[in-house]
Amino acid sequence: MSLRNLFFYYFIFLLIPFGVLIAQEEESQRSSMNFNGSFRVRATNVGRDVLLERKTPVTPITNLEKENAEQQEKEQETIQSDLQRRQQGLPSQISRRKEDVSYYDSRFLYNMSFSANKYVEGIWGMQVGDIPFGGKGLRATGPDGFDPGLVGPGSGGERGRTAAVNVQTNFLYLNFRIPESGLFIKVGQQLFSSAQGRVLFSTGTGVSILKNFQFLRLSLEGGILRARDQSFMDVDKNGFADKNYQTSNIYYNRLKFEYFRNIRNEVYAYFLDDNDKSDNETARLAWYGLHNEFNFQKFSFIVHGIFNTGTVKKLRPVTDTNDITIYNNTQRYFIKGGMYDFQFTYRWSESLNFNLIALGTTGRPGYDEKGNEANLKGNGYRTLAPGFSISNIATDFTGGYALFNGSSFSGLNEYGFYSNIIAFGPYQFTLGYYQLWATKSPEIRINREFSERNGYRTSTYMGMEYNFNIRYNVTADFQIIFRSGYFVAGDALFVLLDSKYGRVLREGFIVFEHRF
Numbered sequence: 001m002s003l004r005n006l007f008f009y010y011f012i013f014l015l016i017p018f019g020v021l022i023a024q025e026e027e028s029q030r031s032s033m034n035f036n037g038s039f040r041v042r043a044t045n046v047g048r049d050v051l052l053e054r055k056t057p058v059t060p061i062t063n064l065e066k067e068n069a070e071q072q073e074k075e076q077e078t079i080q081s082d083l084q085r086r087q088q089g090l091p092s093q094i095s096r097r098k099e100d101v102s103y104y105d106s107r108f109l110y111n112m113s114f115s116a117n118k119y120v121e122g123i124w125g126m127q128v129g130d131i132p133f134g135g136k137g138l139r140a141t142g143p144d145g146f147d148p149g150l151v152g153p154g155s156g157g158e159r160g161r162t163a164a165v166n167v168q169t170n171f172l173y174l175n176f177r178i179p180e181s182g183l184f185i186k187v188g189q190q191l192f193s194s195a196q197g198r199v200l201f202s203t204g205t206g207v208s209i210l211k212n213f214q215f216l217r218l219s220l221e222g223g224i225l226r227a228r229d230q231s232f233m234d235v236d237k238n239g240f241a242d243k244n245y246q247t248s249n250i251y252y253n254r255l256k257f258e259y260f261r262n263i264r265n266e267v268y269a270y271f272l273d274d275n276d277k278s279d280n281e282t283a284r285l286a287w288y289g290l291h292n293e294f295n296f297q298k299f300s301f302i303v304h305g306i307f308n309t310g311t312v313k314k315l316r317p318v319t320d321t322n323d324i325t326i327y328n329n330t331q332r333y334f335i336k337g338g339m340y341d342f343q344f345t346y347r348w349s350e351s352l353n354f355n356l357i358a359l360g361t362t363g364r365p366g367y368d369e370k371g372n373e374a375n376l377k378g379n380g381y382r383t384l385a386p387g388f389s390i391s392n393i394a395t396d397f398t399g400g401y402a403l404f405n406g407s408s409f410s411g412l413n414e415y416g417f418y419s420n421i422i423a424f425g426p427y428q429f430t431l432g433y434y435q436l437w438a439t440k441s442p443e444i445r446i447n448r449e450f451s452e453r454n455g456y457r458t459s460t461y462m463g464m465e466y467n468f469n470i471r472y473n474v475t476a477d478f479q480i481i482f483r484s485g486y487f488v489a490g491d492a493l494f495v496l497l498d499s500k501y502g503r504v505l506r507e508g509f510i511v512f513e514h515r516f
Contacts (some may be wrong), residue, residue: 038514039109042130044509045402047100049502050489056448056498059371067448097501104133105157111171119178123190125171128260131156170203180211182219192225192250192385194290195405198306198341199270200225201387202251218257225250227385230276248274250384266291272384273394275332282361283336285310285382297347304341308381337362351422359390360413364440368495375410379441383407390414391434391465392485393505400507403436403462403487412417413437418467426474432467442496450494461490477515484508 107129109315135157173188208223230246256269386406395403416430444458470482
């Protein structure tokens with residue numbers, strides 16, 4: 001019997017008690033409906049003279065003179081084309097390598113639950129936006145076409161244009177509950193999250209099962225997330241699906257226990273079984289973690305470690321001296337990396353606390369001297385689908401600029417200090433300082449601009465960042481939030497991006513948010 005069939009029968013077996021319990025209810029209950037959500041309007045200003053992504057190739061340099069000649073020819077064509085526009089009285093299409101942008105957007109979140117009895121509950125959660133003020137909405141017909149993948153963020157907003165369908169579903173699942181037995185089963189689209197989102201923090205469709213053992217003071221949770229399914233593709237157009245089991249599945253289990261009042265522990269494991277070859281990569285990877293949280297009267301700290309192991313298979317093209325692909329070769333890489341996560345909080349008073357954070361992974365960021373992803377070897381750390389924010393610019397996913405996010409946090413270390421100050425009643429101020437470093441210096445031998453030939457050297461220093469945030473709780477449900485960041489780049493970032501321009505990124509935004 002296959003693993004898929006075994007899991008199906010096991011799930012059916014777990015659902016049998018629900019039918020018995022519901023049938024035993026003597027009187028029918030009226031369906032109840034609960035809802036919550038939030039409405040947010042945000043104004044943002046960002047500015048930079050540093051690239052956010054690399055523009056030059058990461059492939060090895062085979063003929064630098066040829067590449068330079070082609071680049072100069074391309075630049076001359078751009079200049080000549082722009083001169084012709086200027087002679088015709090048209091505006092220039094060449095802009096400075098500097099950015100200063102202000103924009104506004106709005107977003108609406110709505111979650112609704114339906115319950116006919118205490119054993120079954122249905123949850124639907126949706127999102128409208130983020131809709132930028134003046135942003136173009138894509139129409140079903142017209143010269144701009146229609147992109148069905150553009151829903152939710154980025155749709156709607158321009159005067160006189162019909163917006164695309166900008167409602168996206170965040171949650172859609174059934175929650176089966178047996179409170180007497182401490183058993184809870186969720187089936188459908190839901191949020192899957194590991195401890196602090198370090199390994200996984202993403203919505204997806206799957207099954208999660210939670211069992212509480214109150215007398216042992218522990219809980220056991222496990223499940224499966226169907227991350228991707230390409231099984232229905234018909235490549236040869238003969239009417240039959242010919243990519244059976246081209247899937248990517250994530251399995252997990254975790255054990256939480258709290259034997260002491262001030263100490264919480266969690267042991268977990270996440271497994272990726274990726275058979276989808278559409279991205280020229282398959283993988284079987286595992287993440288094993290131990291999360292420990294200690295809480296005392298004046299201070300608390302978290303010690304968290306993750307070990308990553310497994311294999312990755314990638315399809316690599318073999319080219320000749322003219323960069324023409326002769327054939328493709330599958331290479332296997334053995335992964336063995338890790339992440340450390342340490343946080344410390346000292347509570348000076350109810351209105352003032354100080355915090356330290358140190359987070360990092362093994363390996364080297366970027367690419368190696370052969371143009372391959374550097375985290376495929378040398379104790380590299382491969383991410384799954386994490387979601388976490390450390391500072392406002394260096395490692396973030398909440399809006400504005402972000403140099404890295406959780407999924408790209410490989411071969412990096414960020415250390416920081418921040419303080420929360422509650423003053424004048426409903427105001428909270430946050431001051432922070434952070435430094436970003438590479439575990440190993442990025443490879444400079446594949447660079448075209450920031451290279452040793454041009455007199456530059458590589459290092460592990462990515463840069464430093466200052467943060468200043470304000471939260472004003474106008475009422476219990478209405479908040480005004482101001483957040484800002486100022487990042488000064490270091491040599492390692494210029495090596496990674498192969499850029500010799502700029503030095504600073506800055507951002508600031510103010511949010512008006514009402515929750516209900």
